[in-house]
Amino acid sequence: MIEACAIGVTRAPDSDQRPWAPNRRETNPLLPSSDESFSCLSDVDLFADLSPDEIAAFDQMAPERTFSNGDLVFSQSQPVTALFILKSGRVRIFRVTEDGKALTMAILEPGAVFGEMLLVGQRMYDNYAEAIEDTSICQLSVVDVEQHLLSDPRIAVRISRHLGDQVARLEERLTDLALRPLLARVASTLVRLAEPQRRSRLGHVTIRLTHDQLAGLLGATRESTSKTMADLAARGLIRQSRGRIVLLDLDQLTVLSKTME
DSSP states (O other): OOGGGGOOOOOOOOOGGGGTTTOOOOOTTSSTTTTSOOOOTTOOOOOOOOSSSHHHHHHTTTTTEOOOTTTTEOSSSSBBBBBBEEEEEEEEEEOOOOOEEEEEEEEEEEOEESSSSGGGBBOTTOOOEEEESSSSEEEOOOOOOOIIIIIHHHHHHHHHHHHHHHHHHHHHHHHHHHHHHHHHHHHHHHHHTTTTTTOOOTSOOOOOOHHHHHHHHHHHOHHHHHHHHHHHHTTSEEEEEEEEEEESSSHHHEEEEOOOO
């Protein structure tokens, strides 16, 4: 993995000595040069305004943890107060209902920020986080977030926007659950999951997702989800293979996602 992530955690610098503070740049022989691909944070939107040297300084405070497929990042029985940055792999956020069913809240891709961090208004409540493939995660403590994220206006503004986007996505999902039929909800979910993915030369997008995972996102049964996916495949809008869904016609899926009947 990336060398900078493996550097041991050191004492955070005082707030007036931050390497990323204006006119206070400091060099550190342990940090890789700015032209190397080293960062756990460089692909995260929250840190988009920082320079390579600033991100390198942050990396020293974000130790990397690795998880195998099926490992829990945190749970009700193992709560962790921290901010996690997903470097590689994927993480499923879910909660367990009173009757023992797992309801998937989100499937996170690399670059996602999550965790229990009251300082930035981020709550996981009774959720669980599970690695659904081999995963690498960088972790920031409460002290690091308070001293080095919230005190930097560039990052604080992005945190505010990030939380606003989360609220908007939640409202959209609640609207889907309350008003739209399953076909529209499936189409809407596939379109949303396709947004961060790259398109092929033919304009197709491949999503790594099983029917069980999709059903969990929809709050639907696996049987009804599989039936709806077969309908979309019969229409020529998607192509399915084991653990993968190829979206063949995003435009038509977008139209379907907005239907109310």
